[in-house]
Amino acid sequence: MKNRFLLPLILFALPLQAAQEERDATQIVRDAIDHWRGLSSYTEMTMVIHRPDWERSMTMRAWTKGNDQSLVRVIEPKKDRGNGTLIDENSMWTFSPKVNRVIKVPSSMMAQSWMGSDFSNKDIARADDIVDQYEHSIIHCEEVDGITVYDIESIPHEEAAVVWGREVLKIRDDHVVLEHAFYDQDGGLVKKLESLEVGEMGGRTIAKRQRMVKIEKPEEWTEISVNDVEYEIDLKDSVFTLSNLRNPRD
């Protein structure tokens, strides 16, 4: 998965990269994302949505290509099988076999939750905006277990379509994003995406398990763990079409 589609994942699971010389903050973020975008990827992951009185988990497959195409499809549990999301450039569609309809996600639904998780549709679809809609600066830099970790503060531009006052990313020198925190305009922490487990997979060091938590409701969270990942695979353009969203050919 290297697409803006799974932005949070992307940011967190940055592939290992050779140690860099001095870089500025924007470059650190851009490198991380660019590296992620690569040419293509295939991921199998499990998403656990936790609430105080229930919990459910979904296993999904995701394909990404270039920086603006991605497709996610649920394979488990059975009742959700076939539910999918397609992102192509700036548009997002969802498909549910139960109603047998492809629905284009309108702007009014972008702020709503994606598949019932703590991620919004916008988190999923517009992830790569992080590079150019913000002003980045390194606010802290420290050595942890021999790896340099940069704390990067990203402040959205005046006209950016971003509600946050600022975001703080902890990015390791090897491009693994350890934490992505969202602050409101009063400086209060609202939600946080944390990498709970970092490891090697598909030939790269990535965040294998990440959790999104809303600070006001710590007992509600969504966790995504990567089960399998392959990079730089050959994907046809026909994968990212509405007809493939509707009628899987894999």
Next chain:
Amino acid sequence: MRLLPVLVRLAWRYLWRNHRRTIIMLSAISVGVWAMIFMTALTRGMVDQMIKDGVSVLPGHVQVHHPLFLDDPSVSNRITIGDAELARAFDTAGFKAWASRVKVPAVIASERESRGVTLLGIDPAAEREFSFVSYDDVEGRFLEGADDNGIVIGRELASKLETEVGKRVVLMSQDPENEIADRGFRVVGLFKANMPAFEESYVFIGKQAAQKMLRIGDTTTEIVFLADDYRNIEPTFKQVSARVDSSLEVSRWYEVDTYLGTMLKVMDGFVLIWVIVIFLALSFGLVNTLVMAVFERVREIGLMLALGMKPASILGQIIIESMLLLAVGLAIGDLLAWATIQPLQGGIDISAVAEGMEMMGASSVLYPKLYLSDMIRANVVVLILGFLASLSPAWRASRYEPVEAITKVG
């Protein structure tokens, strides 16, 4: 006909022969008439206010849209004529006020909440006449021009979004290609409206900022015109229709908001029904009084008939009696109503029940509105119905057999 003055004089004297009964009847009529007019004025005032508020939110008495816009208010159904051309067509035409604006549904999001709103991209100078928002009664400031980059939202919305002046919010809508159009705006002001519902559902941004965000060049979705009075919009309507392309739809405010339009029509019927209902109650008293008056003077009537007065004159006399009674009662009632409404013109504070009123779309101060036409209508209805009600006792009186009547005991 020379009999008439005599009959009137006779009737007037009879009326005051039993002055206690007459005064009781008079007070019943006056109170009834007062109630008719006063209640009518109250409801009129309420509906007027609702319409005024409603029209001011619509806003605009005559509106021009793309024919599909009212059913599907999206930028795809916009008016494709640019602002410059519109200004050429309308600026010199002598309209009281006109404005073109971008009005589309949008979603506004803060860090914690997102809500559906109606986005109004306006030129504040042109909209001053239309706006339900007083530009001066704004916490912070109102938009300063069509190119203002800020956003003004309602107080109620601000508290729902947990945002405030100086913070940024994100507006999301769709461009003509159905792609997502979004942008961040800094809240520069919080407006106050009569009704919380307005504060929650409208947000204002500069027209040019809206056009840029929605990628629609210098086009807009709605052109509005103000007529002198919301009841008299036909001249403006004709003038506008003559000037716009036939591919656009020109509508009157009551066609855009059918609820308000219907309300206005229902009101006229309601006033009439109200007057009749009160009169029905009154008429029992009236008929009773007249019947009593007739019974009381059976012998007298018999004597008059015996002396040669025609039955028609007797009939006329009783009817004149009832008309005099009603006329005096109406005069007192009208005066009473006028005297009570006059000091209340400044508005009656009904904020105690404001919540319920808001559900109907009325605000919390009631301004009674006395229309001459309502007053005349009440008076005419009372006189006509009073005439009909007095026919029966009068007819009875005129049919007495003189001999029988004179000799009647009691």
